Amino acid sequence: MPWQNVMSLIFKLSWRNLFHDRLRFVATVIGIVFSIVLVTVQMGLFLSFERMVTAMIDRASADLWIVPRDAKCFEDPSFVDERERFRALSINGVAEALPIVIGFAQWRLPSGGTTPVFIVSSDTRVGGLRPWNVVEGNLADLAVPGAVAIDQSYFDRLGTTGLGARAEIRDQKVEVMAVTKGIRAFTTTPYVFTSLDQARAFVGTPPNKTTYFLVRLVPGANVQSTRSQLRAVLSESEVLTPDEFRRRSRSFWLFGTGAGAALFAGALLGMIVGTVVVAQTLYSSTKDHLNEFATLRAIGSSAKYIHKVIIFQALLSAVIGFCIAAGIGLIIVDATAESALPVIMTPMMTLGLLLLTIIMCVMSATSAIVKVMRIDPAMVFTR
Amino acid sequence: MTKIVAEAVDVVKTLGHGAGKVQALRGVSLALAGGELALLMGPSGSGKTTLLSILGCILSPTSGTVRVCGQSTANMQPEDMAQVRRDHVGFIFQSYHLFPTLTAADNVRVALDVRGERSRSAIGKTKEALATVGLGRKMKSFPRELSGGEQQRVAIARAIVGNPSVILADEPTSALDSENGQAIMTVLAQIAREQSRGVLVVTHDPRIFPFANRIIRIEDGRIVGEEKGRAGLS
Numbered sequence: 001m002p003w004q005n006v007m008s009l010i011f012k013l014s015w016r017n018l019f020h021d022r023l024r025f026v027a028t029v030i031g032i033v034f035s036i037v038l039v040t041v042q043m044g045l046f047l048s049f050e051r052m053v054t055a056m057i058d059r060a061s062a063d064l065w066i067v068p069r070d071a072k073c074f075e076d077p078s079f080v081d082e083r084e085r086f087r088a089l090s091i092n093g094v095a096e097a098l099p100i101v102i103g104f105a106q107w108r109l110p111s112g113g114t115t116p117v118f119i120v121s122s123d124t125r126v127g128g129l130r131p132w133n134v135v136e137g138n139l140a141d142l143a144v145p146g147a148v149a150i151d152q153s154y155f156d157r158l159g160t161t162g163l164g165a166r167a168e169i170r171d172q173k174v175e176v177m178a179v180t181k182g183i184r185a186f187t188t189t190p191y192v193f194t195s196l197d198q199a200r201a202f203v204g205t206p207p208n209k210t211t212y213f214l215v216r217l218v219p220g221a222n223v224q225s226t227r228s229q230l231r232a233v234l235s236e237s238e239v240l241t242p243d244e245f246r247r248r249s250r251s252f253w254l255f256g257t258g259a260g261a262a263l264f265a266g267a268l269l270g271m272i273v274g275t276v277v278v279a280q281t282l283y284s285s286t287k288d289h290l291n292e293f294a295t296l297r298a299i300g301s302s303a304k305y306i307h308k309v310i311i312f313q314a315l316l317s318a319v320i321g322f323c324i325a326a327g328i329g330l331i332i333v334d335a336t337a338e339s340a341l342p343v344i345m346t347p348m349m350t351l352g353l354l355l356l357t358i359i360m361c362v363m364s365a366t367s368a369i370v371k372v373m374r375i376d377p378a379m380v381f382t383r
Numbered sequence: 384m385t386k387i388v389a390e391a392v393d394v395v396k397t398l399g400h401g402a403g404k405v406q407a408l409r410g411v412s413l414a415l416a417g418g419e420l421a422l423l424m425g426p427s428g429s430g431k432t433t434l435l436s437i438l439g440c441i442l443s444p445t446s447g448t449v450r451v452c453g454q455s456t457a458n459m460q461p462e463d464m465a466q467v468r469r470d471h472v473g474f475i476f477q478s479y480h481l482f483p484t485l486t487a488a489d490n491v492r493v494a495l496d497v498r499g500e501r502s503r504s505a506i507g508k509t510k511e512a513l514a515t516v517g518l519g520r521k522m523k524s525f526p527r528e529l530s531g532g533e534q535q536r537v538a539i540a541r542a543i544v545g546n547p548s549v550i551l552a553d554e555p556t557s558a559l560d561s562e563n564g565q566a567i568m569t570v571l572a573q574i575a576r577e578q579s580r581g582v583l584v585v586t587h588d589p590r591i592f593p594f595a596n597r598i599i600r601i602e603d604g605r606i607v608g609e610e611k612g613r614a615g616l617s
Contacts, residue, residue: 013482296493298441
């Protein structure tokens with residue numbers, strides 16, 4: 001094709017140098033793919049974990065949260081006194097302050113043993129934080145004494161068969177009146193949704209205590225100004241925006257527990273492995289083609305021209321390696337979609353990984369460039 | 384008056400450091416004129432290749448002056464030296480130094496590519512250079528598909544495609560049989576004569592004497608003799 005004739009030879013030289021030794025090229029691509037798949041999985045788990053730890057906060061329709069002082073995360077079962085609710089309601093702009101009770105309890109299995117569950121409750125009449133993705137049963141039935149909602153992914157764990165199944169929580173009989181899909185807990189302890197009064201009984205919260213108040217403002221009320229007023233009257237608790245509560249929960253679970261650091265460490269390890277593999281291959285390829293680079297230098301090529309050849313080699317490796325890694329990443333996403341902690345790939349993350357791969361490969365080219373910079377073009381006379 | 388295309392004046396070159404220090408050139412002066420084919424002869428270690436490298440702006444002299452097409456190379460940085468090579472010098476090497484993964488045409492075009500010449504005229508110049516060395520029909524052949532003589536002709540085409548004033552050849556016939564050696568020298572002599580380029584050939588090969596206008600002898604880093612070649616006499 002005519003357009004090929006006028007294309008710079010930089011690309012052709014890079015491509016041919018790269019494919020000249022197919023085995024080495026395959027080794028490079030495997031290194032990049034391994035590295036990027038590892039980073040994809042670690043970052044995908046990080047994203048998934050990040051979403052899961054804030055799922056309850058995301059689903060609650062709150063303008064502000066009244067939380068126990070120094071609450072670390074949503075799952076921190078401290079208490080707020082009911083009087084705080086009335087103090088909150090006395091502030092202009094506050095429409096509702098809905099109590100939320102959470103806490104750990106024991107679910108008695110039909111086989112006789114017990115398994116821990118995490119109770120989540122709000123007023124079933126006005127809502128606030130009710131289960132979502134209900135696939136069987138009716139949310140209104142949660143007002144019935146003993147009614148609970150569980151996720152279908154925990155049927156085996158809870159020893160139930162689904163809607164209508166019976167069990168006991170803290171020696172009180174319960175019946176599954178609603179079944180959800182996809183409400184998974186990152187702690188592996190199943191969520192059990194129920195009414196406020198039952199939740200108090202299940203987790204042992206005194207009647208004058210609650211875990212959180214979910215504050216809804218009257219239309220047009222200023223969030224920051226109302227929050228300041230609430231802070232002034234609430235002596236025993238903190239007032240957080242949903243974003244602040246999310247950040248606090250994420251910070252605790254991802255960094256307070258070390259889980260996030262472990263995921264980041266895995267991703268970093270993947271990047272280091274990839275960088276070393278690509279650097280080693282580019283260096284050895286450059287060394288093999290040193291004579292050619294010296295010839296280029298002798299016939300007058302600028303250092304920039306030679307650097308471009310090496311960087312193109314790195315970019316080609318990056319793009320080919322990334323495409324394969326992204327394909328494997330999508331397979332992993334699909335395979336883990338129904339698991340307790342699915343790997344997530346977002347378009348932004350994919351774009352970020354492409355940039356990361358390119359940066360990693362170009363950085364890897366440094367050692368090869370340093371080698372080329374030391375070439376003495378006079379070597380063409382001695383070989 | 385014949386134009387001087389490359390000139391060395393009282394050039395000294397010291398190689399190595401400390402105990403390994405060697406004075407490869409000891410005050411060499413040499414001028415190469417356009418249209419001339421000169422042979423540089425001497426025993427191994429006499430400084431032939433060092434002088435070729437200095438005239439070709441690959442090495443800088445320790446002292447003395449080098450001018451290529453009137454341009455002094457004094458105090459030039461490596462990138463400036465590369466620019467001089469790009470603009471004025473064509474190299475031909477003993478072992479060809481072709482790119483094994485590129486076709487003959489691309490091997491020639493690379494000399495234009497490094498100069499940033501990527502227009503369609505680059506294709507025309509490439510074809511013309513290959514035709515000049517008699518390889519117009521082998522443009523798409525890879526070096527492994529060419530004989531030694533043909534590979535050296537591709538190297539000559541690469542050296543002349545950028546239209547340099549100076550062609551420097553390092554033992555261009557030593558890896559070739561007599562017939563191919565004669566053919567290569569015929570091409571080089573023709574390039575010097577018809578295109579007014581200065582061609583300096585480092586050689587040990589007495590079979591190529593008939594092609595020279597001038598034969599320069601170097602020993603122990605000094606020019607020890609100069610004589611007119613048969614082509615110079617005719």
